[in-house]
Amino acid sequence: MKKLLNTLYVTTEGASLRKDGENLVAEVESAERARVPFHMLTSLVVFGGIFISPPLIQALAQLGITIVLLDRAGRFQARVEGPVSGNVLLRRKQYKVAEQPDEIVRSFVTAKIANQRLVLQRALRDYGSDMPPDRRERVEQVVDRQAAILRKVAFKTRGLDTLRGAEGEAALGYFSVFGDLIRSPDAAVCFRGRSRRPPLDPVNAVLSFLYTLLTHECRSAAEGVGLDPAVGFLHRDRPGRPSLALDLMEELRPIFADRLALSLINRRQLRAGDFEFQDSGAVLLNDDGRRTVLTAWQERKKEERRHPFLEEVAPLGLVPHLQALLLARHLRGDLDAYPPWIWK
Amino acid sequence: MPELDDPIPISALQHAVFCIRQAALIHIERLWEENRFTAEGRVLHEAAHDPSRRTRGLVRRVTALPLACRRLNLSGTADLVEFRREAPGGPETPFPVEYKRGKPKLHRADEVQLCAQAFCLEEMTNRSVTEGALFYGGTKRRVVVPFDVELRRLTEETARAFGSLLAAGETPPAVYKHDRCRACSLIDVCRPKATTKTAAGFLHRAVEETLLRDASEAP
Ligand code: SF4
Numbered sequence: 001m002k003k004l005l006n007t008l009y010v011t012t013e014g015a016s017l018r019k020d021g022e023n024l025v026a027e028v029e030s031a032e033r034a035r036v037p038f039h040m041l042t043s044l045v046v047f048g049g050i051f052i053s054p055p056l057i058q059a060l061a062q063l064g065i066t067i068v069l070l071d072r073a074g075r076f077q078a079r080v081e082g083p084v085s086g087n088v089l090l091r092r093k094q095y096k097v098a099e100q101p102d103e104i105v106r107s108f109v110t111a112k113i114a115n116q117r118l119v120l121q122r123a124l125r126d127y128g129s130d131m132p133p134d135r136r137e138r139v140e141q142v143v144d145r146q147a148a149i150l151r152k153v154a155f156k157t158r159g160l161d162t163l164r165g166a167e168g169e170a171a172l173g174y175f176s177v178f179g180d181l182i183r184s185p186d187a188a189v190c191f192r193g194r195s196r197r198p199p200l201d202p203v204n205a206v207l208s209f210l211y212t213l214l215t216h217e218c219r220s221a222a223e224g225v226g227l228d229p230a231v232g233f234l235h236r237d238r239p240g241r242p243s244l245a246l247d248l249m250e251e252l253r254p255i256f257a258d259r260l261a262l263s264l265i266n267r268r269q270l271r272a273g274d275f276e277f278q279d280s281g282a283v284l285l286n287d288d289g290r291r292t293v294l295t296a297w298q299e300r301k302k303e304e305r306r307h308p309f310l311e312e313v314a315p316l317g318l319v320p321h322l323q324a325l326l327l328a329r330h331l332r333g334d335l336d337a338y339p340p341w342i343w344k
Numbered sequence: 345m346p347e348l349d350d351p352i353p354i355s356a357l358q359h360a361v362f363c364i365r366q367a368a369l370i371h372i373e374r375l376w377e378e379n380r381f382t383a384e385g386r387v388l389h390e391a392a393h394d395p396s397r398r399t400r401g402l403v404r405r406v407t408a409l410p411l412a413c414r415r416l417n418l419s420g421t422a423d424l425v426e427f428r429r430e431a432p433g434g435p436e437t438p439f440p441v442e443y444k445r446g447k448p449k450l451h452r453a454d455e456v457q458l459c460a461q462a463f464c465l466e467e468m469t470n471r472s473v474t475e476g477a478l479f480y481g482g483t484k485r486r487v488v489v490p491f492d493v494e495l496r497r498l499t500e501e502t503a504r505a506f507g508s509l510l511a512a513g514e515t516p517p518a519v520y521k522h523d524r525c526r527a528c529s530l531i532d533v534c535r536p537k538a539t540t541k542t543a544a545g546f547l548h549r550a551v552e553e554t555l556l557r558d559a560s561e562a563p
Pocket of ligand 1: 366367520521
């Protein structure tokens with residue numbers, strides 16, 4: 001089994017990173033704070049004003065370890081990458097299938113809806129009895145509605161636009177009750193419907209942040225198996241957009257990000273004090289909040305689960321890579337369909 | 345020597361004998377390249393430590409010799425070729441020597457690779473090459489390999505089978521064999537068991553299952 005290597009996240013403003021032999025060394029005010037051997041790393045993600053020495057940049061690029069620069073709020077700025085390692089035959093297949101991607105899109109959308117529905121069902125199971133009846137009923141209604149959409153998407157629907165439409169409808173229903181799953185007594189920590197750029201409440205701030213982390217993982221996974229991260233199936237091509245990474249991420253979002261956000265908030269690991277409420281109405285995680293989320297994210301990646309298709313136990317952090325691999329094997333003709341990841 | 349069109353790398357034949365899908369994953373899909381390079385690096389290193397290097401006399405030793413065979417569309421490099429003479433001034437007979445890590449193996453992959461070098465040498469020198477040797481780092485021994493009819497046939501068949509895959513850019517399906525696959529360094533990317541399952545069937549079953557499950561037993 002491929003090893004789960006680390007992504008190193010550096011959040012300390014003013015830290016400086018340099019190469020020392022075959023290691024990455026992080027220093028803050030000239031004191032060494034961390035030392036990580038290159039062979040333990042798959043990527044480096046830094047937030048805001050952090051210095052990276054040129055020899056380190058060069059060494060990482062050469063070893064295929066990607067550097068991702070985010071601003072302090074976790075918004076994407078740039079990435080530094082070594083030579084593209086892609087496989088031209090695989091990419092040609094990817095481009096060809098992207099012209100006629102219905103069946104792959106069906107897999108992505110099916111798994112996304114199934115996993116969203118499982119998030120709602122899990123919440124009903126765990127604390128449905130504490131929910132006020134009207135809330136509970138709302139969630140149950142969406143669960144039923146998701147079942148109908150799921151059945152349609154998996155067994156009936158034809159055509160890309162219909163699949164995309166079903167995906168949109170499912171997401172709308174799901175986010176219409178997502179706020180009902182929040183149990184924090186802290187009124188400031190709320191969800192008022194999905195908002196992106198910028199997030200307008202704390203729950204959206206956490207979701208956006210987790211989606212950024214997940215996009216990065218999916219992009220590395222796509223690149224790791226030789227796929228072109230820019231050419232997607234569900235997401236249409238747009239210059240600069242990692243459409244394939246966004247595709248791969250759809251089925252993983254509910255469990256990897258949404259559920260993690262819920263548990264951080266409902267267990268009160270994140271409170272109002274972890275957010276920065278800006279005058280514009282935008283809400284962002286502050287330094288403490290980000291650190292809490294990153295720690296939980298790293299822990300979650302180590303959790304092991306049985307992979308539904310491969311039927312072997314793998315850490316969650318490896319799932320994006322395994323899915324990218326299965327997609328590549330499907331494109332190369334080894335599998336009759338793309339088997340998505342459905343939470344079990 | 346004129347360039348060959350997309351020649352078959354001689355080193356691919358050893359993979360193709362072991363498993364033709366493995367050869368395709370490595371040489372067509374370019375998976376596991378680093379691994380290949382480190383292996384080659386070590387081979388050259390061992391070549392430099394062969395104690396028989398000092399022999400002289402009627403033997404002219406050429407290391408890292410580029411080779412090609414038009415007939416089978418092969419190309420590659422020999423670790424070492426000894427050009428041997430019966431007597432001073434007599435004709436030279438090439439004798440290829442290939443360095444391998446580890447010990448002699450049960451399958452014939454190493455012999456096929458060596459035999460392919462013999463085909464190249466025969467075509468390039470117009471001399472018949474009847475034997476060569478494999479030098480194993482693990483045992484520090486030379487094993488002499490006669491290029492008999494059977495080995496020649498196996499080598500040709502392997503070259504032709506892999507050559508047509510290479511030309512088409514195809515990867516053949518996995519055939520799962522317990523002992524072989526377990527020893528294969530590409531098992532994680534090949535997924536020989538998974539690729540014989542139906543993914544479409546899996547998706548249907550997974551959806552049925554998740555639809556049947558009610559909230560009380562959500563994961
Ligand atoms: S895992 Fe088995 S089928 Fe796949 S390449 Fe290796 S030996 Fe061949």
